[in-house]
Amino acid sequence: QFATLRQELLREVTDLKLPKLVEEYMAKMIDYNVPGGKLTRGVTVVKFLEALRQSQGKTVSEEDLAQAQLLGWCVELLQAFFLVADDVMDDSITRRGHPCWFRVDGIGLKAVNDASILYTCIFLILRKHFRKHPSYLSLIELFNEVCFKTQMGQLMDLESLPDGKLDLDRFTNELYHSIVVFKTAFYSFYLPVALAMHLAGYTDQAALKDASSVCEQIGEYFQIQDDYLDCYGDEATIGKIGTDIEDAKCGWLVVTALQHVSPAQRQVLQVSYGKKDAVHVAAVKQVYNELDLTAKFHAFEEESFSRITGSISKVSTMPQTPLTWLLGKIYKRDK
């Protein structure tokens, strides 16, 4: 399936009659950045459509499956766009176990153009395969809407980072909530869900709004787990070594800690948060442990689960079971 998508994108280049070097570059760039992730977002389109069809007493047709897979790859293209650009902005070292694309020999800041090419590719695919689909325009608008929201999330994330000097006052619950919902929830949860809904015929605004509201909550819960696991997860299980403390990230742990610290503990965070060496990192973790953030996280986890379950139970514009399945997929995950 990826092979087809890849061929079609390269075909778009061939059709423009450009020098051979362009097609070669595009092939290399797509192969390096689009497959190779966990593909959870792309797979969610297919799985959510299956759940929706089941609620309708139907099974997924071959056409359904093919379209859901294509849209799943479009979500992966969007993700690739965000990741390539994010790694440039964060000056990151590795991604998915390989050097970041901009660190590959001969690439450098060409990655900035490549990132936006990956975004434009989404609309080439939509045009090729969905031009006659009744939701074609809605699909385009959906990608643009989700892209804008994610860019706003990225903007807030970048603005929350200390510019030279650490400013703990910026780490408010309000900013944290906004970053998480905008930077992660919309493209990771709402987008795959809304795409599947368009394929299954749930296209009215009320249904999409209900889905968006539930997905915001699921996405927030997911990111809070991510932040928790960054510090307390098992490295072998999650497959990476957390560096949120070193990177001075506006994460759930530090934001929650700041709501409960004594003046002395706050002083420790002020001195040690965002420093690279092990002594400072240990000092921050010590404060987290003193405040028993693990207990607070588990309490939050239970509270989230019942709150989201409650929200889902009130949905009447679309079937509830697919949303329940989505929540169940991440509840109490350890990786």
Next chain:
Amino acid sequence: QFATLRQELLREVTDLKLPKLVEEYMAKMIDYNVPGGKLTRGVTVVKFLEALRQSQGKTVSEEDLAQAQLLGWCVELLQAFFLVADDVMDDSITRRGHPCWFRVDGIGLKAVNDASILYTCIFLILRKHFRKHPSYLSLIELFNEVCFKTQMGQLMDLESLPDGKLDLDRFTNELYHSIVVFKTAFYSFYLPVALAMHLAGYTDQAALKDASSVCEQIGEYFQIQDDYLDCYGDEATIGKIGTDIEDAKCGWLVVTALQHVSPAQRQVLQVSYGKKDAVHVAAVKQVYNELDLTAKFHAFEEESFSRITGSISKVSTMPQTPLTWLLGKIYKRDK
């Protein structure tokens, strides 16, 4: 008119109920990057629509004017997206007489996210003002198509630059032609023309294809003038100091020179092209003078004018006079 557009974009942010810092950042980012250029591309939408309406025996209505101005600003947003990203990739110093956006204090590589935000803003404006327009979908597709072509041009431009070592073999006519048409002609000429055509009701594929073909030629001619003026133009008139030789650009002068050089002259170019110091730059200019590139340029200019005039005279799918006006606007320009 810009004030309205600016307000509407900030309104999109307010509607998302984001922290105040986002709106402030967006205002600053838009004000720095969107107005302040020569606005020729944006103005072309309005002027071309006027010329089309005149050919129809009509005048431009107020609604016409308002829509053309809005689409003109969308072209300027697209341009801002390209320029902000291009300056990052080229590590440039100034733009429009000010430091490049990424060099502004506190911005840095956040400019990568900002560039793509400017692109997404186009679709927010289209959605707000053209949702009911019969060409709404075509306008979206047009921006996506032109964006993709420009990105391909940028890709070729970046690939033509020597990666450490100068490779004159890359400076072929074919690559030069592709870079120029894709990187400049589509968004600078075809896009404003096609937007005006949509407003005037010239929406069939044959008309757009004819316009595209003429605009490709006009855009190529325009860029060749730009390359010529970079070396031979009057600095006071063109308002900047050319650095194409120093930057090892794949420009019309070097490409043309390479087609006429003796082995000894080629050796001079091999040694001196792309070097920053005045002695090497003078050596390159000396070769250009020996080959009398000025005469070759003027001959090319005459040949282009009559070739493009010939192409325009064969167009039957839309009025010819607006295209003739567009060509006349740049013929023998000295700035």
